[in-house]
Amino acid sequence: MAQPAKIVSVVLSSLLLIALLASKAAYADEVNNGEVGEAANLDTMNTATVAEILTELKKDPARIFAEHSGWIVAEKSISGGAELWSFTPLGHDAYPAAVQRLITDADQGQGLAIEMNIQCDATPEACQSLENLFSVMNENLVAVSKEAPPIREPDIE
Numbered sequence: 499m500a501q502p503a504k505i506v507s508v509v510l511s512s513l514l515l516i517a518l519l520a521s522k523a524a525y526a527d528e529v530n531n532g533e534v535g536e537a538a539n540l541d542t543m544n545t546a547t548v549a550e551i552l553t554e555l556k557k558d559p560a561r562i563f564a565e566h567s568g569w570i571v572a573e574k575s576i577s578g579g580a581e582l583w584s585f586t587p588l589g590h591d592a593y594p595a596a597v598q599r600l601i602t603d604a605d606q607g608q609g610l611a612i613e614m615n616i617q618c619d620a621t622p623e624a625c626q627s628l629e630n631l632f633s634v635m636n637e638n639l640v641a642v643s644k645e646a647p648p649i650r651e652p653d654i655e
Contacts, residue, residue, distance in 0.1 A: 570583075616632070
């Protein structure tokens with residue numbers, strides 16, 4: 499079972515990372531006139547194992563990988579936002595599992611919108627717990643993004 503302090507650390511790191519990715523992706527989308535990568539399609543990978551998904555994602559040179567408290571995180575700027583994958587660490591109740599989140603601006607600048615897909619090869623109970631955890635993180639991030647002032651671009655002279 500994951501320890502509460504580690505879960506809080508992962509949650510806070512994820513929230514900060516998602517906010518950073520969303521702002522970075524929005525800027526990249528503007529600079530590149532929308533010519534950024536496309537998200538991986540989990541529907542086409544739904545028969546793949548979590549390990550096969552990770553292997554497939556690693557083939558994409560536009561994807562950035564990092565490790566946070568044992569979690570493997572893969573991010574990529576996509577048209578209109580960011581795609582973020584989180585892979586559970588060895589020893590986690592839901593291991594092995596992959597969570598894909600597509601983060602975009604909500605309509606009319608009303609914060610963020612997050613679409614989530616999960617591939618979980620653990621027990622149904624552990625998978626449901628993981629889904630609940632990420633659903634709460636997503637709800638909190640969307641709520642915070644609605645309250646935050648818009649990100650201003652620096653004045654460059």
